[in-house]
Amino acid sequence: MSGPSMIGGTFDPLREQLARAARDFGGDAVSGVLTGMVDDVDRALREELEIFPVCHHSPASALAMVRRLREKQPKVIYLELCEDLQPLLTELRNCRLPVAVQAFATDLDGFPKEWAPLSVVAPVTEASAEYQAIAYALETPGVELVLVDRSTDHVFQWAREEERQREHGEEAGLHGDAVGVEIGDLRPRFAELEEHLLHHGKVRHWSEWWDQYVEQPLSGAGYATYRQVMVLIGSLFRRLSRDPARLAVDEDRERHMWTRMREHLAATGADPADCLYVCGAFHAASRVEQFGVRSAAPFEISPRTGTTWLYGLIPSSHSAIEAQFGLASGSVSIAAATWAKAVRRDRLTPFRLTGQKGAGRGPATRKPATPKPAPPQAGESIADELTGFLSVPPALDALDEDELLGWCVDIVRLARRNGYLASTADAIAVFETSILLAGLRGRARPTPYDFQDAAVTCIEKDAVPGRRDVRRLCEILLGGDRVGEVGYDALPPLARNVHDRLAPLGLDLDKRTIQRALLDLRADPALGPCSDLLWMLRYLLPPDAVRPIMGERRLGERAIQESWDLAFGKHQRALIELGYEGVTVEQVLEQRLRRQVWDPKATAAVALAAVEDAVLYLGSRRFADELGARAVELLAGERSVDDAPEVLRRIRRLLAYYRAGEPALPAWCEEFATAGYAHYCTLLPTAFDDDDTGVRQVGAMLGFLFSMESLALALGCDRAQLELAVRQSHPEAPAKVALLWAARTQLGLMTVADLRQRCDDLLGNPLVVPAFPQYIMGFVQAMEPVPALSGFVVEVISKAFGRLPDAVLLPWLPRLITTLKDEAGELMPALVREAGRTFPATLAAVDSFTPPWTSRSTGDRTAGAVAAGGPGAGSAGAAGTGGAGADAPGAGARRAAAGPVPELLFAHRATCDAVAALLGCAGDWQPPGSPASEATDPSGAPGPSGGAGPSGGADPSVTAAATLLTTHPEPALALATLLT
Incomplete structure (x- = not known):
């Protein structure tokens, strides 16, 4: 690595000045940092291959890039971006910025399976140096663009697992959980330095500090000054980095990039003087031994894994970029506004891709009004621009009253539209406060950040009447959260196929607004394929993308009219990522269902759900039979009955569908019935005795056994197996005891009279009364396997309400209600219907109503009283003997x-x-x-x-x-x- 002695003395005065200051204030440690920064600047500028340091989404970097490209007109541009993303760059012509270049992988080979899916995105905005370089290279004949950064596969190879989990687990708007790749991550890598800079800079966040102390001074500076300052900042943050592991990854990236550039120069014979290396300022101050085109230090690039990567473009937005890279809210929108103003002020013509949406004409040949001289090439002297820049305060922009007045008037108008009681006085207050804040922060011209703070102070005060606060309104005023769009030609085949198949709806699917689609399938049968596709997309896309308003699709049912709310433009990313999984929607749906069923954690209930979805959306009998056979395998191998209610519900629905529409049941249905009958008979005694198995699960098991009994017996099963399983069950929990009594009644092992007598005994036992709600819970669950007991359940609950005293009934009632709600919600409609059939329907009939069980039980008590000579025997005897007997009516009366x-x-x-x-x-x-x-x-x-x-x-x-x-x-x- 070159040292100061090997470099000319261009920066010696600055080095000595900084060394003296460091000795006075900080000692040798500070002196080493400051002089080392100057050495890094000197080394980067003397490199034979011109290094262009940039910051991510920086208007100053973009402006300097436009000027330098028009002056130097390089023949080769080396860009710090994942090398395997290069084929996608030409598709930017078919998009509206901002968009993100994406690499996506679901089938992993060489990475842990729990990492799936892997996603890497690189956002691109017009106000960025990388986009200007890409547009120049693609629009200028004879210019070659070479991406030299590590591949997306190496992004995850080199990442630490804990860092990958942190980055991959955070949501970032349209980018989701993708790992972001940016050019020029210029931010202090420890909190102490950032806090110090924010405090002494009198700003609230890093984006505002960067705008005040870097963006504004460099936006109009010369190219040499820009390069030296950017490398100096990159060197400072690099030398103060406290994360050795991350620094090691960054150094490997630098070794990779310099190795790729030397390989390209050797293969093409290009002259380094005609090349430009665009990288982050952090990497421009690199000190690795591979630095420079004349370095001979080798670096072995590890091979990629066997993971198959898919590539495409997805829409991005200013808010997504801010969220993913930790920028302040609204900073990217403010940067875009600053870029647009600087382009008009300097009369620059930025580079744009021909035919790009939302852009003007292609790049013109007009040069800037005042071109800057080109920097010296290798071997030439380098002027020291740093000393003057660091020692002289930057020239402050004069107050632009017209611009500030326009902002103040517009924000008041926008605030009134959003419910604020703003007036002309508020506009004047915002104007004066913006100037005051700018003066307090040491600048003559208020920045958008000063304007935001002034507007919040003067307009919002202490209340937000609507959905948007004033800070958000300022962001909208200054450009808003611009959202990109991927054009039709840049979409993957699946997304284009979706657009083509939905064309009969006559809607513009690129719009970000919600659109209503009305389908009258009886009047226009040609819309049937559109309906089928929408239901499949409803299954695959987020709920807000495709939402049915009217119409539903169930087994054996098809709506004749449907109404949909469609928002494909807003969820374009989700539709594009479907294209990474297959060529058609049907293929993706089939793959997902098959993946669900063959997942190691799949259950029989999951497989039955997949069968139902295959019948509903794909209509493929072959595929449904394949999934059904897998369901039989899963059921036979299960050792738990937790999913028994779901299994029962779904198999009943499928059997009803096949019996109504097919001449015979599929073979897998018959196998499922026989396998399930034997399986649940085997597990029934254990489930009754196991405390971890709920009464709902046991009730579903009995429901499967009783409802499938006729089919299972016809296919060769033995009913004695079920009777034996019931006889071997000896539960202790009250709910399961009641459920067992119901099962014995269904099998004929107990009469309804015996069941009624047992319940009467329970109600008459004070020790059992507190647990009686659990018995009722068991009887309610018994309505699933034994529907004929619904009347008896109504009788039991009515007797409890009629016989229990208030001291027992009132504390018991809330418990009963919550128990029924939590554990028998789906059975309550049947219970209510049975109660409706039992009790009178009118108020007038209540007085003369006698419940059927009351007359029956009264007769039983009367017969017992006659035999025992108790109360009521006289009346019964009089009716039977005409007043004669051992206990005559007159004696009883006396x-x-x-x-x-x-x-x-x-x-x-x-x-x-x-x-x-x-x-x-x-x-x-x-x-x-x-x-x-x-x-x-x-x-x-x-x-x-x-x-x-x-x-x-x-x-x-x-x-x-x-x-x-x-x-x-x-x-x-x-x-x-x-x-x-």
């Missing part, structure tokens, strides 16, 4: 009249008199136990009073009340107990 109930009524007669008056009853009170009080009516029912009715007998209303009290004495007895 026992009731002699009890505490008549005494209670006689002691509190006012209440009874009021109720009697409301009911229209008349009679005299008789003390309890008197002969009159023991009188009975002709039917044998005792009467509480001896009063006679109009006919001379007992009053009918009194007789009815006495009969009611005699038949149901429990409420009155309970009330008497509470009151006495």
Whole structure:
């Protein structure tokens, strides 16, 4: 490596000056850094091959590039960009900038499989030095453009895994999780230096510092000054870098680039004086031993891996570039505005590719108004421009009042459109505040950053009425988030095929706005292929790209009218990346479904879903049968039943589809039924006993077994296997116990009467009542395998609500509701329908409604009471024997009249008199136990009073009340107990 002694003394005065300053303030360490920076500048400028240092998306670099290309007119341009991206550069003619050149790989060979997919993007904007060099080389006859940076394969070969994961895992707008490649990453690589520069520069972020202290001074500087300053900055950041691993990768890149350039010079015989090497300023200050065309130091470039890389162009945007490379929001838009203003000010004609969208005419031959002299070639003396630049403050631009006034008026108008209460006074305030902020920051002309801060302070204040804040409105005013577009000719074959097949819709698919497509498939059957394609794209693209508004596609169903919201222009990148996977949409869809099914983590439910998608979107019976056979294999090999509900739902739907539209079931369906029957019978006892297996999964297993039973038995399965599995199941969880009872009832091992009696016993046991919601959960899940139990489930829930006291029911109700919601949401509609059939539909019918289970259970209790001589036996006996028997009605009435109930009524007669008056009853009170009080009516029912009715007998209303009290004495007895 060349040292200061080997270089001329052009920069010796500056070196000595910096060394003295360093000794005074920082010692030998600082002296070594400062003098080393000067050595790097001297070395880069004396290189025989002219080095053009740039910064990524820098207007100053682009302006200097335009001037230098028109002055030097090089024959060969070496560009720091991945060498395998070169064939894509000619496709930039068919795009609207900004776009990104992309390399994409999904099938990896030589990289860990979990890295897939790999993606590398290199954004290109018009206000960048690299685009000006590309446009010059492609539009000028006889000029060769050579990309010399590492290939995209080497990007991941040389990257550390943790760095790749950090870069690959962050979202960056249109670029997604792609790794960004930029020319000229000029930013301090440790936080202390950046914080120091921002603090003393009185700016908020790095982009503003760079604009104030580098962009503005260099935009009008001479080429020699530009080169020396850029190399000096690159050397500073390089020498202060604290990441040895990243620096090692950068040095390997520099060795790669110098090796490729020497190889090209040797192969073509080009004169280095006619060449230009465009690279980042960081690499221009390289100190590797391969530096220079005269270096003989070898460097072995490792071979690429077997990974197949696919290449294309994707749309980019200013915000995507900012997000991916850590720039401040709006900085790229401000750079574009600065570039446009400088081009007009200096009357430059930038280079543009002929026919490019959004660009004017191709490059003109007009030269700049004041051409700068070319820098000296190798062997010539080099003027020291650094000393003057560093010692003299840069000339400040004068205040451009017209420009600033235009900004202030436009931002107020834009703010009012977005809901701000802005006025002319706010425009004046923004104008004055912008000038004030610029003065505080040491500049005479307010920059867009000063204008942004002033607008936020004067207009936004403390509230944002709409979706956009004032800072975002300033970005829109200064150019907005410009979004690129890839032209039709630059699209991959799949994307062009999509455009061609959707042409009958009559829409401009390049628009970024949402467009509505209306398809009347009955009136215009020719739109059927468009509908099929849209449904496939709906499956493959992001949800916002293709969204159905009306119409749906299910097995066996086709809509006659459809309505779609299409946003292909906004999601152009996703459509382009589909082209990396295949030639047609059908091919990509088939590959994805096959990849899903043969994935090591695939399950039978995943395979059934793939079968359904293949039938819906591809209509291929062969491919569906292939996926179905794979589903049988996966089901037979599963040792878990977690996906049983999904398996049951999908196989039922597929069987219904094939039975309705096919003469016979596919062979794989029959195999799935038999394999599933044997598989779930084997796992059923374990699933019942396993605490980790939920009741929903067990219910789905039973649903599969019972619903597939007839088909499985017809194909040779044995029903005894299922009965044996049920008999071997001994669950302890309440929900699974209820589910097992339902299964035994379905198999005939238990009657419904036995099941009802068990539930009544549970409700009557205070120790079991707190767990009764879990039993109900089991019965609800049993509606899946045993739909006939839906009425019984309604009966069980109704009995619980009717019999449980409030002290038990109220704490239990929220738990029951949440349990039903979380674990049986899909079964609730069937339960509600059954309840609707059971209960009356009108309010008037509620009073006379008697639930079917109440009459049945009442009859059972009456029969038991007759046998035991309990309450109600008298009525039953009277009905059966005509008043004769061991316990005659009169005796029962006398026992009731002699009890505490008549005494209670006689002691509190006012209440009874009021109720009697409301009911229209008349009679005299008789003390309890008197002969009159023991009188009975002709039917044998005792009467509480001896009063006679109009006919001379007992009053009918009194007789009815006495009969009611005699038949149901429990409420009155309970009330008497509470009151006495």
